[in-house]
Amino acid sequence: MMLGRLAARKAARGAFLCQRVHPTISALPARFQSTAAVEAEETIRAPPPSFEPKAGRKYEFFQDIEMTPEGVAVIRFDGPKSVNSISFDMSREARVMWENEIANNAEVKAVVFSSGKPGMFIAGADIFDLKAVENKQDLVGLIEEGMDFFQLMKDKKIPLVCAIDGPALGGGLEWTMWCDYRVASDSPKTKLGLPEVKLGLLPGFGGTQNLHELVGLQNAMDMMLTGKDVRPDKAKKMGLVDLVVASQSVESVAIQSAIDLATGKLKPKRKKKSLMNRLLEDNPIGQKLIWNQIDKMVAKNTNGNYPAPYSIIQCVQHGLANPATKYKNEREQFAKLAATPESEALIGIFDGMTQMKKHNFGKDAARPVNTVAVMGAGLMGAGIAQVTAEKGVTVLLKDRNDEAVGRGQSYMKGNWDKKLKRRRMTKFKHNIASSNVIGLTDDNPATPAHFARAGMVIEAVFEDLDLKRKIVADVESQTPDHCIFATNTSAIPIADIAQGAKRPENIIGMHYFSPVPSMPLLEIIPHEGTSDATKATAFEVGSKQGKTCIMVKDVPGFYVNRCLGPFLVEVSAVVRDGVKLEALDKALKNFGMPVGPVTLADEVGIDVTSHVAGFLSNADLGDRMGGGDISLMKDMIGKGWLGKKSGQGFYTYKGKKKTISPEVEAYVKGFVQQDLGLSEKEVQDRIVSRFVNEAAKCLEDDIIENPVVGDIGLVFGTGFAPFRGGPFRYLDQVGVGNYVDMMHGFADKYGPQFEPCQLLKDYAAAEKKFHSS
Numbered sequence: 097m098m099l100g101r102l103a104a105r106k107a108a109r110g111a112f113l114c115q116r117v118h119p120t121i122s123a124l125p126a127r128f129q130s131t132a133a134v135e136a137e138e139t140i141r142a143p144p145p146s147f148e149p150k151a152g153r154k155y156e157f158f159q160d161i162e163m164t165p166e167g168v169a170v171i172r173f174d175g176p177k178s179v180n181s182i183s184f185d186m187s188r189e190a191r192v193m194w195e196n197e198i199a200n201n202a203e204v205k206a207v208v209f210s211s212g213k214p215g216m217f218i219a220g221a222d223i224f225d226l227k228a229v230e231n232k233q234d235l236v237g238l239i240e241e242g243m244d245f246f247q248l249m250k251d252k253k254i255p256l257v258c259a260i261d262g263p264a265l266g267g268g269l270e271w272t273m274w275c276d277y278r279v280a281s282d283s284p285k286t287k288l289g290l291p292e293v294k295l296g297l298l299p300g301f302g303g304t305q306n307l308h309e310l311v312g313l314q315n316a317m318d319m320m321l322t323g324k325d326v327r328p329d330k331a332k333k334m335g336l337v338d339l340v341v342a343s344q345s346v347e348s349v350a351i352q353s354a355i356d357l358a359t360g361k362l363k364p365k366r367k368k369k370s371l372m373n374r375l376l377e378d379n380p381i382g383q384k385l386i387w388n389q390i391d392k393m394v395a396k397n398t399n400g401n402y403p404a405p406y407s408i409i410q411c412v413q414h415g416l417a418n419p420a421t422k423y424k425n426e427r428e429q430f431a432k433l434a435a436t437p438e439s440e441a442l443i444g445i446f447d448g449m450t451q452m453k454k455h456n457f458g459k460d461a462a463r464p465v466n467t468v469a470v471m472g473a474g475l476m477g478a479g480i481a482q483v484t485a486e487k488g489v490t491v492l493l494k495d496r497n498d499e500a501v502g503r504g505q506s507y508m509k510g511n512w513d514k515k516l517k518r519r520r521m522t523k524f525k526h527n528i529a530s531s532n533v534i535g536l537t538d539d540n541p542a543t544p545a546h547f548a549r550a551g552m553v554i555e556a557v558f559e560d561l562d563l564k565r566k567i568v569a570d571v572e573s574q575t576p577d578h579c580i581f582a583t584n585t586s587a588i589p590i591a592d593i594a595q596g597a598k599r600p601e602n603i604i605g606m607h608y609f610s611p612v613p614s615m616p617l618l619e620i621i622p623h624e625g626t627s628d629a630t631k632a633t634a635f636e637v638g639s640k641q642g643k644t645c646i647m648v649k650d651v652p653g654f655y656v657n658r659c660l661g662p663f664l665v666e667v668s669a670v671v672r673d674g675v676k677l678e679a680l681d682k683a684l685k686n687f688g689m690p691v692g693p694v695t696l697a698d699e700v701g702i703d704v705t706s707h708v709a710g711f712l713s714n715a716d717l718g719d720r721m722g723g724g725d726i727s728l729m730k731d732m733i734g735k736g737w738l739g740k741k742s743g744q745g746f747y748t749y750k751g752k753k754k755t756i757s758p759e760v761e762a763y764v765k766g767f768v769q770q771d772l773g774l775s776e777k778e779v780q781d782r783i784v785s786r787f788v789n790e791a792a793k794c795l796e797d798d799i800i801e802n803p804v805v806g807d808i809g810l811v812f813g814t815g816f817a818p819f820r821g822g823p824f825r826y827l828d829q830v831g832v833g834n835y836v837d838m839m840h841g842f843a844d845k846y847g848p849q850f851e852p853c854q855l856l857k858d859y860a861a862a863e864k865k866f867h868s869s
């Protein structure tokens with residue numbers, strides 16, 4: 097069971113075919129003769145020098161162009177990496193290729209953009225190229241070069257068609273919007289979106305201007321401000337694509353469409369707006385209503401901490417009012433955002449997440465797991481069963497009796513029903529997931545036969561060492577030798593659970609966060625004797641369940657809860673020093689946490705929070721758990737004030753608004769020793785520094801392998817302000833030296849719990865950063 101669930105959940109809530117021209121193509125339809133939107137002040141610069149051809153083909157980022165007999169040039173993206181992206185080199189090569197082979201070639205009557213990598217269209221602009229530009233102002237010119245290419249394409253005045261199979265994201269989707277017709281495959285890999293906002297950026301290849309032309313203002317703002325992607329069927333309904341076909345036919349249908357467009361047989365149909373949308377979007381009063389709604393939503397969701405959504409709004413509004421400078425303004429805004437610390441932090445998170453998708457135990461180290469047994473059908477067990485069954489794995493959900501198993505199954509069904517209702521799951525997938533779960537009890541005679549097939553057992557029972565050891569012994573007697581035993585303990589050392597096991601090398605910790613279906617993080621905790629095969633298998637099962645996995649050392653609290661321990665103690669300390677509960681929540685929300693610590697404790701449960709804090713107080717953290725008094729929460733348990741689940745915690749939960757009752761106020765007052773009149777900044781710094789120092793101490797003690805793991809762990813496990821990028825990037829941004837000085841000041845004022853760890857002092861002395869970029 098974990099702390100930080102709500103916080104993290106919220107946090108956790110951007111080539112061409114060539115031959116002879118078909119005789120029927122003589123004159124192109126008029127619509128392709130029109131000049132595309134050109135900005136008055138934009139000029140096309142001289143083409144860059146040619147590139148050295150790659151061995152066996154002419155281009156590095158494209159397959160050689162093929163021409164159909166009808167004059168359709170098929171250009172297939174196929175860069176050197178597993179994912180196609182629009183790097184500066186790719187964009188320049190596209191221009192060279194176009195000028196050499198298309199621009200003045202009268203035989204080319206239409207172009208189809210496709211991909212040489214099945215299931216991968218274009219993932220967007222190359223994020224690492226964007227990162228590498230030192231002076232972000234230079235991005236204005238670099239993006240302009242890319243835009244020149246789109247203009248060149250349009251200048252040819254022939255039909256441009258895209259065959260989209262796989263992700264078309266960011267700049268990839270923007271590329272398709274410069275074309276006249278889009279055919280998408282119905283593959284589960286195909287998704288269309290502008291996720292730039294998640295990187296603290298905006299769509300800079302014309303997306304802020306071109307998307308609303310296709311899908312309307314409201315849909316466009318929703319896509320750009322949330323960064324969410326759209327599945328092909330929805331994209332078709334919105335007007336973002338023209339056709340959806342099977343993957344294997346996407347290119348041939350695109351070619352046929354290109355021929356039909358060129359001959360005038362096909363005219364792209366733009367989606368008509370409903371009357372309501374016309375009223376809202378096409379007149380100034382309606383637009384005003386839309387902008388008011390959007391402003392409110394953005395203010396609520398960003399708390400003013402994320403600049404990108406505001407720049408996206410600025411770009412769209414500017415473009416509507418000033419068409420002549422719309423693209424120029426867009427790229428200037430893009431460059432400004434790229435220079436912000438928020439964008440640096442969010443790109444750091446993307447990079448970290450990508451790194452966490454891989455392990456280093458070798459490609460074949462993991463064992464295949466087709467059946468997972470989950471012991472314990474409570475909230476954690478049922479959640480683990482749900483995310484496993486959804487991914488097509490057979491789940492054996494076992495508990496003491498039918499009632500317990502039934503409760504777990506109802507929990508899963510409830511969640512799947514909700515997904516079905518919200519169209520996040522099809523009826524077919526709902527049925528498959530449900531049929532993947534087999535409920536079992538201790539006295540069911542079929543249980544041993546089922547367990548004999550299990551490749552992994554995940555235990556999610558009470559935190560009781562003897563019970564867990566007994567389960568290990570039972571499981572070892574019922575399962576094959578290769579079966580892995582994963583424990584979901586949040587507190588008991590894995591080595592203790594493995595003691596006395598017959599196959600300790602198969603034992604590992606898999607620490608999920610509650611509620612499992614919505615929490616993105618999984619801590620994987622090997623003990624000294626865990627084999628690499630077990631580590632790799634746990635990693636692959638966790639990734640398959642949709643979790644971002646971090647490998648951490650077997651110490652009390654592991655990584656995430658260990659950091660939360662000193663944080664919670666400091667929360668009690670500032671209450672003691674006179675900070676009111678609501679002011680405390682507000683201070684941490686203003687720092688960027690998705691919820692304040694008081695709400696967090698209520699959400700997680702006062703009993704659970706108090707247990708974790710109490711457990712860590714008795715562990716090996718010494719002074720770092722000092723300075724506060726967690727009996728503030730302990731005594732609440734006796735009163736039945738368990739948090740949101742009991743309707744009463746620090747807050748009273750009646751109706752929609754939570755309030756602080758006079759009874760709680762009086763109770764908390766009993767703990768207040770003095771009113772220091774702390775400023776909001778000091779409250780933030782006192783609490784956050786305890787958290788950040790513990791993260792650094794975990795790095796010093798090798799509990800986490802590197803700062804990237806540390807950042808991802810706290811952002812995804814606790815909701816640590818994503819725009820700050822995690823504790824290590826935050827330290828880099830404020831300066832480790834400044835932070836150490838601040839902590840020393842607190843240590844003088846409040847005591848040794850604020851003494852910065854040695855690693856922080858070393859980094860401060862050497863003026864080092866945790867991240868190189």
Ligand SMILES: C/C=C/C(=O)SCCNC(=O)CCNC(=O)[C@H](O)C(C)(C)COP(=O)(O)OP(=O)(O)OC[C@H]1O[C@@H](n2cnc3c(N)ncnc32)[C@H](O)[C@@H]1OP(=O)(O)O
Binds near residue numbers: 220451
């Ligand atoms: C003006 C325009 C601005 C923009 O367009 S900004 C970029 C907007 N695009 C995005 O934010 C999309 C980011 N990428 C993704 O969401 C995912 O990736 C995919 C869905 C495309 C693929 O997911 P999966 O199959 O799980 O692959 P993987 O492990 O995430 O990535 C494989 C390798 O591809 C690199 N990569 C992915 N997207 C980009 C990109 N946009 N620019 C540069 N590299 C990218 C990764 O880092 C990694 O690399 P390695 O194998 O070396 O670890």
